[in-house]
Amino acid sequence: MTAITKETRIGDMLMEDMGIAAILMAAGMHCVGCPASQMESLEEACMVHGMDADMVMNRINDYLANKEK
16 A cells, blocks of 8 residues: 555555554544544634644554555
8 A cells, every 4th residue: 555645534544454544543533434424624623623634644654664664
């Protein structure tokens, strides 16, 4: 998977790599399995949960980069 952006939908990220769910849940986004969340962008989901979208995006991209090594 290429690097994700704040516009990447939650559902698309999870379809590519379910390991991202653990990152989202650890950040406090416990509704990653909710059907409504699947169509939200990372930025929209972070806004709803009061999270810093850049921080979450960076954690996910770090995970993906290290996974490929």
